Amino acid sequence: MELKQSLNLKYFLGVLLLLNMFAFSMANKTIPTSSINWVITEAKYTRLCSTKKILTVNGLFPGPPLYVHKGDRVIVNVRNQAKYNITIHWHGVKQPRNPWSDGPEYVTQCPIKPGASFSYHIIFSTEEGTLWWHAHSDWSRATVHGPIIVYPKFGTTYPFPKPYAEFPIVLASWFKGDVMEIIQTALETGAEPNKSDAFTINGQPGDLYNCSKQGTFRMLFDYGKTYLLRIINSIMNEEVFFMVAHHNLRVVGMDGAYVKPFKTNYIMITPGQAMDVLITANQSPSHYYMAARAYAGVVYDNTTTTAIVQYSGNYTAPSTPLFPNLPNYTDINAVTNFTKRLRALASKEHPIDVPKSFDTELFMTIFVGTCPCGDTSCSGPNGTRLTASLTNISYEQQEVDILQAYYKKIKGIYTQDFPSKPHYVFNYTADDLPDNVLTPTRGTKVKV
Numbered sequence: 001m002e003l004k005q006s007l008n009l010k011y012f013l014g015v016l017l018l019l020n021m022f023a024f025s026m027a028n029k030t031i032p033t034s035s036i037n038w039v040i041t042e043a044k045y046t047r048l049c050s051t052k053k054i055l056t057v058n059g060l061f062p063g064p065p066l067y068v069h070k071g072d073r074v075i076v077n078v079r080n081q082a083k084y085n086i087t088i089h090w091h092g093v094k095q096p097r098n099p100w101s102d103g104p105e106y107v108t109q110c111p112i113k114p115g116a117s118f119s120y121h122i123i124f125s126t127e128e129g130t131l132w133w134h135a136h137s138d139w140s141r142a143t144v145h146g147p148i149i150v151y152p153k154f155g156t157t158y159p160f161p162k163p164y165a166e167f168p169i170v171l172a173s174w175f176k177g178d179v180m181e182i183i184q185t186a187l188e189t190g191a192e193p194n195k196s197d198a199f200t201i202n203g204q205p206g207d208l209y210n211c212s213k214q215g216t217f218r219m220l221f222d223y224g225k226t227y228l229l230r231i232i233n234s235i236m237n238e239e240v241f242f243m244v245a246h247h248n249l250r251v252v253g254m255d256g257a258y259v260k261p262f263k264t265n266y267i268m269i270t271p272g273q274a275m276d277v278l279i280t281a282n283q284s285p286s287h288y289y290m291a292a293r294a295y296a297g298v299v300y301d302n303t304t305t306t307a308i309v310q311y312s313g314n315y316t317a318p319s320t321p322l323f324p325n326l327p328n329y330t331d332i333n334a335v336t337n338f339t340k341r342l343r344a345l346a347s348k349e350h351p352i353d354v355p356k357s358f359d360t361e362l363f364m365t366i367f368v369g370t371c372p373c374g375d376t377s378c379s380g381p382n383g384t385r386l387t388a389s390l391t392n393i394s395y396e397q398q399e400v401d402i403l404q405a406y407y408k409k410i411k412g413i414y415t416q417d418f419p420s421k422p423h424y425v426f427n428y429t430a431d432d433l434p435d436n437v438l439t440p441t442r443g444t445k446v447k448v
Contacts, residue, residue: 033073038064038088040080040112040144047174048198049211054143054179055082055135061203062170062234063133063146070128070153076120078112084180085111089136090122090148091272092256098123099403105137108403127256128152128350130230130274132170139183139193142173145234147274150256159345160252160261163278164225171269171292173236173301174198174205190371190378190385199235199292199305206291206306217307219290221281229277233269238294238301241334242267243324244309245288250278251342258345266327268295268338285311287321296329362447363421364391365428369438389440391422396444406448418445 043059044051057063068074080086089103101120102108112118127150135144147168152158173196175182186193198205198212207213221227229249233240243249243266252261253276261278269275293304308321327334346352370384371394377383387394398405398413405413424437 033075035075035077036066037077038079040078040082040086042082045203047200047205047212048176048209050176052176052178055084055086055140057144057146060146061143062172063144065147065149065168066133067149067151068124069151070124070126070156072124074122074124076122077117078120079117080112080114083114084140085113085137086140086144087111087118087136088120088133088144090120090131090133092131092274093122093127093148094125095123096125103136106397106399106401108401110401110404111137124150129253129256129258129276130168130232131256132232132234132274134234139179139236141234142175142179142236145172146170147230147232148256149230156349158252159258159347159350160278161226163228164222166228166230167219168202169229169231169290169307170200170202170234171232171240171242171305172200172203172234173238174200190373190380192380192386193236196236196301198303199238199240199294199301201290201292201305201307204307206304208304208306219307219309221309221311223281223285223311223313226278226280229279230274231267231269231277232274233271235271237271239268239270239335240292240294241327241331242269242290242292243326244279244290245322245324246283247279247281247288247309252276252278254342258347258350260343260345262341264338264341266324266334266338268327268335281309281311283311285313285315287311287317289321289323291324291326293326294329295327295331295335300329302329360447361420365422366390367392367437367440369440371439371442387440391419392424392437392440393418393445394440394442396442398444402444402446406446414444414446416446416448418447420447 038057041056041059042053043056045054045061054061078088087103087105087109095102099108101122105111129150131148133146133148134141147170176197182194198209202217204215204217205212207216231242248263248265249267250261250263251259253259255274267275288309290307290309291304294300344352367389369387369389370380371387373385378385380386400410400413402414426434426437
């Protein structure tokens with residue numbers, strides 16, 4: 001009897017093992033893992049009549065697109081052959097239970113030192129649409145960035161008619177100076193960093209800038225076809241208005257998710273945002289400017305970057321492409337009228353699961369205040385140093401990343417007293433703020 005029970009148990013365990021192996025095999029088939037190799041290196045680029053070296057991935061500006069399908073897993077092997085520390089962040093990718101590959105320097109990882117390598121394991125889960133990747137150390141993201149294109153899962157399709165073709169549109173900043181020196185000077189003096197000298201569309205400033213006409217980015221449209229523009233704002237600081245002359249846009253997605261479609265003749269896109277926009281080539285065959293310029297900040301680049309939409313076919317091209325009527329730099333109504341129309345698609349195929357209860361509530365304020373400079377005078381307001389803060393706490397960078405310190409129980413790296421709400425209650429959107437909130441405290445505080 002005991003022998004029979006033993007044989008039955010062995011048989012059961014054997015079947016269980018085979019089922020586990022089968023499930024693992026099927027998981028590997030449905031969630032393939034591919035491997036990509038990137039090299040961080042300096043490359044020479046000429047813009048605005050001068051040449052300089054910039055930090056790049058594989059020598060490209062913008063960097064290489066990452067193409068995946070919903071639910072994919074990708075390994076990106078990064079080798080740093082430049083002279084600066086660097087990390088890469090996968091902006092908008094949720095990375096469930098995988099914080100080690102998220103990328104913020106000294107938060108989830110120590111930087112990749114010159115000559116070193118690191119493999120990022122990227123897990124795509126619910127994302128679908130357009131996102132982007134970028135460096136997450138110093139100001140290296142000014143030139144180290146690129147698109148992430150997440151196609152629908154195999155066997156499914158878009159919640160709108162499939163476009164004839166698609167174009168990534170990467171908006172970025174261009175500085176004549178060395179971006180690392182610019183941010184270092186700002187940190188040393190306490191002043192705001194210099195504004196950029198130009199904006200770019202897919203690496204090119206456009207022909208409104210000096211020495212830039214020849215390289216202006218162009219897109220070829222066939223009349224009657226609909227195209228998907230995957231627009232990414234990788235500009236360092238400015239929100240921008242974006243338009244295509246004489247063409248309507250149909251917004252269908254934002255930040256790796258679909259939205260309820262709506263028509264508009266412009267979009268307002270903030271730094272870090274990505275939008276999926278449909279455009280139909282239904283105008284008279286000609287040349288049309290695509291343009292972007294800033295919505296005003298405290299210090300902002302007031303130039304305009306352009307690309308050209310060029311229809312195919314036989315026609316007499318204009319001497320100058322038609323220009324869009326962009327909103328004014330300070331048009332807050334244009335901003336409000338656009339942003340209030342953004343709503344999640346929330347369809348049966350693309351549901352939105354909003355938690356109806358929660359365990360922890362955090363009320364946070366984001367603020368740029370000032371700190372005293374001790375015995376010396378800084379270049380910020382009234383001789384102080386500009387200081388960013390979260391809930392009136394300015395982050396202090398440590399020599400060990402916080403995630404490692406948490407899991408390895410390394411003491412002295414952070415404290416667990418990040419507040420659940422601001423210490424002071426005040427008008428959080430006022431132009432003039434009380435003195436007791438203008439100067440933040442410093443620390444490395446977390447909420448566990």
